[in-house]
Amino acid sequence: MKQRMRLFQGNRERRTTAKECRRVHVLFLAVMFLAAMALALALSVAATAQQSQSNNDSNPSQPAAKPKPDQDVPDAPSAVQPPEPKPGFPEPPVGPVAPALKPDPSQQSDQEKQPPPPMPPIQTIAPGTGPRNQVNPKEDLGFKIRYEVHFVLLPVMVKDSSGRRVDGLLPKDFTVLENGKKQTLKFFTSDPFQLSVAIVLDTGMADVTLQKVNQTYEALVGAFSPYDEVALYTYSSTVTQQTDYTNKSQRLIAELNQIKEIRGAPNGPPVLGGPLAGGPTVNGAPPGGPVIAPVNTPPKEDHVLNDAILRAALDLSRRDRTRRKVIFVISDGRERGSSASYKQVLKLLETRDIQVKAVVLDSGALPAYKEVNRFHLPFQGYSDILPKYVSATGGGQVYTELTRNALEEMYGEITNEARNQYTLGYTPEIVSTKAYRSIDVLVDKKGLKIYAKDGYYPIPTTPSGPPPPRPQPVPQ
Numbered sequence: 001m002k003q004r005m006r007l008f009q010g011n012r013e014r015r016t017t018a019k020e021c022r023r024v025h026v027l028f029l030a031v032m033f034l035a036a037m038a039l040a041l042a043l044s045v046a047a048t049a050q051q052s053q054s055n056n057d058s059n060p061s062q063p064a065a066k067p068k069p070d071q072d073v074p075d076a077p078s079a080v081q082p083p084e085p086k087p088g089f090p091e092p093p094v095g096p097v098a099p100a101l102k103p104d105p106s107q108q109s110d111q112e113k114q115p116p117p118p119m120p121p122i123q124t125i126a127p128g129t130g131p132r133n134q135v136n137p138k139e140d141l142g143f144k145i146r147y148e149v150h151f152v153l154l155p156v157m158v159k160d161s162s163g164r165r166v167d168g169l170l171p172k173d174f175t176v177l178e179n180g181k182k183q184t185l186k187f188f189t190s191d192p193f194q195l196s197v198a199i200v201l202d203t204g205m206a207d208v209t210l211q212k213v214n215q216t217y218e219a220l221v222g223a224f225s226p227y228d229e230v231a232l233y234t235y236s237s238t239v240t241q242q243t244d245y246t247n248k249s250q251r252l253i254a255e256l257n258q259i260k261e262i263r264g265a266p267n268g269p270p271v272l273g274g275p276l277a278g279g280p281t282v283n284g285a286p287p288g289g290p291v292i293a294p295v296n297t298p299p300k301e302d303h304v305l306n307d308a309i310l311r312a313a314l315d316l317s318r319r320d321r322t323r324r325k326v327i328f329v330i331s332d333g334r335e336r337g338s339s340a341s342y343k344q345v346l347k348l349l350e351t352r353d354i355q356v357k358a359v360v361l362d363s364g365a366l367p368a369y370k371e372v373n374r375f376h377l378p379f380q381g382y383s384d385i386l387p388k389y390v391s392a393t394g395g396g397q398v399y400t401e402l403t404r405n406a407l408e409e410m411y412g413e414i415t416n417e418a419r420n421q422y423t424l425g426y427t428p429e430i431v432s433t434k435a436y437r438s439i440d441v442l443v444d445k446k447g448l449k450i451y452a453k454d455g456y457y458p459i460p461t462t463p464s465g466p467p468p469p470r471p472q473p474v475p476q
Contacts, residue, residue, distance in 0.1 A: 154453070155394060156174070156394070156424055158450055160449070183426040186426055188423070190420075196319040197328055199330070201330050205361060230252060235305070303331075324355070330358075391454075437457075439455050439456065
């Protein structure tokens with residue numbers, strides 16, 4: 001009996017506990033409902049107040065606020081659109097900019113379809129990163145050029161007995177003599193330079209040679225890096241600038257493709273005798289004329305090599321001096337009929353720090369080319385001018401090639417040599433700015449061949465000054 005009473009009391013206690021839990025749960029839900037209703041009421045009141053304020057602002061009956069006077073303090077930048085620039089404050093010019101070249105719409109579609117020619121493995125330098133001065137690291141090339149008028153930059157190429165470029169030389173290995181006096185190097189670097197190159201193409205060569213050159217234009221353009229700037233000139237009896245300086249390879253290829261339509265000179269030597277030499281004759285004389293032996297002379301053909309190099313040098317002298325300036329001549333090496341003389345052109349090259357590099361073709365590429373250069377062929381001009389330019393300006397050796405494959409290889413080798421040279425700099429003690437000053441570069445190692453310019457004319461020039469005037473042709 002007692003046990004039943006205990007079970008009954010336990011069940012009643014459990015029922016009482018369950019009822020209390022339900023009451024607590026109902027009370028909690030009621031509190032949450034009241035809190036939600038209060039929050040909704042507060043949000044409704046806030047929305048009504050904001051709407052009434054906006055209606056008051058848009059009411060036209062209210063007096064408009066007085067406009068504030070203009071202030072010099074600019075407004076805060078907007079996140080939606082950039083602020084309009086204020087007039088009267090143009091951006092300062094950065095430097096001389098070459099005139100833009102308008103692309104030819106008729107050729108633009110063809111250029112986009114053609115893939116760019118493969119670039120050879122060449123070492124280049126990115127824009128904005130100048131060569132490092134290994135003598136005085138705190139003084140860069142731009143400082144010397146801008147503030148020292150008589151600062152001399154001297155590109156030097158060193159090769160071994162096999163013709164391979166010698167790398168790894170230090171400033172202590174070089175000795176520079178100017179007029180026999182040793183100079184103190186203030187700048188030395190072996191880093192590559194950006195190039196400003198003027199390609200001078202001889203279109204007066206024999207047609208068979210010119211057509212062979214026409215097949216190598218893609219390799220010629222591919223020899224330059226994207227950081228180089230190139231201009232194109234052609235010459236025969238006159239000089240023509242085909243393109244201004246540009247680093248667009250497609251632009252150069254399009255212009256070179258147009259040059260392919262130019263025909264060269266007739267193949268073979270001029271006919272001086274035989275049935276094709278002249279008109280009909282009677283007893284060795286023209287009909288109706290006196291009986292005299294006719295004198296046949298070859299036609300006079302002008303090849304204005306000096307004028308072409310002069311034109312390219314004048315335009316090249318206006319380019320930035322922090323670039324290495326090179327004139328790349330592709331010619332048979334003949335010179336005749338130029339208004340400018342060799343001495344005049346060489347003086348300009350040595351004054352403006354311009355190198356001449358050349359590939360000689362046609363008759364100039366024969367094995368006996370050096371021996372033939374000693375002679376002056378009648379009515380054919382001179383054939384020893386181009387090697388003199390190359391030697392005097394430190395351009396290395398004259399490349400003589402007869403095959404297309406060898407010619408394409410020469411393009412890459414020449415541009416690599418021009419870009420990767422030792423660059424020496426010093427400030428000489430100049431007494432007169434009119435006298436020619438000779439330069440000798442020595443290397444403290446045996447069996448090496450050194451290529452550097454023979455000298456220069458210390459004419460003071462500044463990059464920001466006016467361009468040099470063009471010399472007038474010498475009257476005949």
